[in-house]
Amino acid sequence: xKISFKLNGKRVIVDTDPMKRLLDVLREDFNLTGTKExxxxxxxxxxxxxxxxxxxxxxxxxxxxxxxxxxxxxxGLSDGEKLHPxxxxxxxxxxxQCGFCTPGMVLATKVLLDKKKNPTDEEIKEALSxxxxxxxxxxxxIEAVKKVRRKK
Amino acid sequence: xxxxxxxxxxADLKKIKNPVKFLxxxxxxxxxxxxxxxxxxxxxDISGIKELKExxxxxxxxxxGALVTFSDVIENPVFKKYANALYESALVMGSPQIRNxxxxxxxxxxxxxxxxxxxxxxVLKAKIKTNLRTxxxxxxxxxxxxxxxxxxxxxxxIIIPKEQKESYFMKxxxxxxxxxxxxxxxxxxxxxxxxxxxxxxxxxxxGPTVLRAKKTEDFLEGKHLSDRIIKKAxxxxxxxxxxxxxxxxxxxxxxxxxxxxxxxxxxGRLKWVR
Numbered sequence: 001x002k003i004s005f006k007l008n009g010k011r012v013i014v015d016t017d018p019m020k021r022l023l024d025v026l027r028e029d030f031n032l033t034g035t036k037e038x039x040x041x042x043x044x045x046x047x048x049x050x051x052x053x054x055x056x057x058x059x060x061x062x063x064x065x066x067x068x069x070x071x072x073x074x075x076g077l078s079d080g081e082k083l084h085p086x087x088x089x090x091x092x093x094x095x096x097q098c099g100f101c102t103p104g105m106v107l108a109t110k111v112l113l114d115k116k117k118n119p120t121d122e123e124i125k126e127a128l129s130x131x132x133x134x135x136x137x138x139x140x141x142i143e144a145v146k147k148v149r150r151k152k
Numbered sequence: 153x154x155x156x157x158x159x160x161x162x163a164d165l166k167k168i169k170n171p172v173k174f175l176x177x178x179x180x181x182x183x184x185x186x187x188x189x190x191x192x193x194x195x196x197d198i199s200g201i202k203e204l205k206e207x208x209x210x211x212x213x214x215x216x217g218a219l220v221t222f223s224d225v226i227e228n229p230v231f232k233k234y235a236n237a238l239y240e241s242a243l244v245m246g247s248p249q250i251r252n253x254x255x256x257x258x259x260x261x262x263x264x265x266x267x268x269x270x271x272x273x274x275v276l277k278a279k280i281k282t283n284l285r286t287x288x289x290x291x292x293x294x295x296x297x298x299x300x301x302x303x304x305x306x307x308x309x310i311i312i313p314k315e316q317k318e319s320y321f322m323k324x325x326x327x328x329x330x331x332x333x334x335x336x337x338x339x340x341x342x343x344x345x346x347x348x349x350x351x352x353x354x355x356x357x358x359g360p361t362v363l364r365a366k367k368t369e370d371f372l373e374g375k376h377l378s379d380r381i382i383k384k385a386x387x388x389x390x391x392x393x394x395x396x397x398x399x400x401x402x403x404x405x406x407x408x409x410x411x412x413x414x415x416x417x418x419x420g421r422l423k424w425v426r
Contacts, residue, residue: 001156018156019175019195021182041183042250043330054223054252060182061253062175064158065199108248129329130247 005066008076018064034074045131048104055111074103093144097135158197172196177253216310218257237272237319257307266357271338274354281309293361334401337413358393382418386411
């Protein structure tokens with residue numbers, strides 16, 4: 001089945017199994033390996049991407065449903081070599097250790113900050129509740145989100 | 153040939169020749185595929201049927217499309233107004249990622265005894281409408297993962313009466329986000345001068361399907377809410393639950409917690425009266 005959508009600002013077409021996971025299409029057909037597979041069951045959020053402004057697990061997303069959508073992966077965030085303010089804040093706050101959860105965390109943060117300029121700690125925790133991190137204990141991740149908040 | 157079909161209007165259901173597995177948000181289907189189940193299924197993607205994404209406010213009822221997501225339930229103020237228990241269950245179901253994709257129709261069709269939207273729908277007297285018939289939710293579930301749905305019968309709408317009543321939902325799981333309920337309780341009633349009327353209680357994850365706690369309902373009916381009544385209701389609901397021991401929890405724990413949750417809901421309500 002031919003499926004066309006907007007991927008990181010560019011219109012793309014892929015001809016593939018309609019039930020293939022968006023995660024696999026991104027990694028295999030488009031070589032965008034910033035999107036990670038953690039659990040593969042929607043429990044960890046490592047595969048999170050933004051579809052039409054909403055955060056979703058790409059491991060649970062049939063590519064056929066991407067038709068006509070606008071998709072942002074971690075690769076679509078930086079402006080060439082210039083990092084996005086959220087990416088900078090994560091580095092500055094030391095919110096990255098093994099890095100596996102980071103793409104998902106950064107994208108979940110983006111969706112939050114696009115909606116709310118000044119989220120409370122509770123709102124930050126809620127927005128990141130679908131993303132597991134096994135290294136940092138979350139403190140530094142929350143600090144990173146607050147850093148972006150202060151800069152804005 | 154791909155074992156896949158996509159339909160974009162309800163009328164196209166008639167055109168389907170094979171027995172199909174309906175695909176909506178995919179949040180229950182993909183974990184099964186990952187484990188090697190459903191491999192030979194013929195999938196029918198219904199996510200493009202626009203009419204099933206709408207919630208209509210009719211004179212006496214809310215008519216909710218089966219493709220309405222848990223995020224829609226949180227964001228559309230009509231749910232908090234007319235179906236607060238459902239709204240409260242949406243707040244604590246899954247994660248933001250799951251809520252953006254998971255649909256009410258899917259949660260019902262999946263028929264898990266711990267499906268978070270189901271106890272609220274029981275106490276809100278919901279009816280399940282399919283392409284073939286309309287059924288009271290009390291009659292819809294046959295067992296864990298079993299419903300009365302026939303092959304290629306699709307849930308299309310959920311009908312909730314707009315009566316002015318209060319309803320609540322609470323669950324207990326191992327953690328706050330992404331937890332499958334060990335026990336959940338939904339409750340609805342009308343409160344007139346401190347007296348409970350038209351009480352309905354439903355329990356999740358403590359039986360083969362979601363259960364109505366009818367003894368508890370009978371006990372609370374017409375009672376003036378007090379600390380003593382709340383404690384007694386907690387005991388009755390604990391005795392009425394029919395939990396099992398499984399990898400998520402022990403029966404004895406689930407019984408006790410079912411009582412505690414009911415008490416917590418009613419205590420919260422009592423504070424508000426005082």
